Amino acid sequence: MSIKLIVGLGNPGNEYKDTRHNTGFWFVDKISEQFGISLSHDKKFHGDVGRGTIFGQDVRLLKPDTFMNRSGLAVAPLAKFYNIAPNEILIAHDELDIAPGSIRLKTGGGHGGHNGLKDIVPHIGADFHRLRIGIGHPGHASKVSGWVLSKPSSDDGISIDKALDCALDNLNLIMAGDFDKARNAINGFKLS
Numbered sequence: 001m002s003i004k005l006i007v008g009l010g011n012p013g014n015e016y017k018d019t020r021h022n023t024g025f026w027f028v029d030k031i032s033e034q035f036g037i038s039l040s041h042d043k044k045f046h047g048d049v050g051r052g053t054i055f056g057q058d059v060r061l062l063k064p065d066t067f068m069n070r071s072g073l074a075v076a077p078l079a080k081f082y083n084i085a086p087n088e089i090l091i092a093h094d095e096l097d098i099a100p101g102s103i104r105l106k107t108g109g110g111h112g113g114h115n116g117l118k119d120i121v122p123h124i125g126a127d128f129h130r131l132r133i134g135i136g137h138p139g140h141a142s143k144v145s146g147w148v149l150s151k152p153s154s155d156d157g158i159s160i161d162k163a164l165d166c167a168l169d170n171l172n173l174i175m176a177g178d179f180d181k182a183r184n185a186i187n188g189f190k191l192s
Helices: 020-035 072-081 115-124 141-148 154-169 171-175 179-187
Strands: 005-008 040-042 047-054 057-064 089-095 103-107 129-134
Touching (some): 020 057, 047 072, 072 089, 072 115, 103 154, 154 179
Antiparallel strands (some): 047 057
């Protein structure tokens, strides 16, 4: 099954632009830039939406403007309107349990406490693909909120960027639905 919708999760607004919680947005921005797909705001789908061709596949990009904990309000209407099944959706999001510079591709499963996923699952089910972008953990649950809403250190920022480039380098496999091969390449990525 090929991918028809790539969603990057994050929070709208300049004050959040460079925060760890917005790594999903960063991934969609990289795709948009590399493949010349421009994004524009679409009220109907509560976010910035674009459409283009990636490795011969017709695909839509989405960056919800609903704030993280209401992401389902953007993903569900767009998927429904264009008749896109959950297993044709890739959602890129920040992941506390993975170190910066690591990245994981996963299909299905729980929301792992991630507020964006927590809001999407009741709307479309859990059978979508996830690109989990490592941002590291601050060490204590009480610090998580401040951590995800702050900028990564410059070293962490570079590491996250390299991990995103790895995902971009393997986007052809993801688009083609060759998830085993894509998982091997992405999940095995190590910073050199």
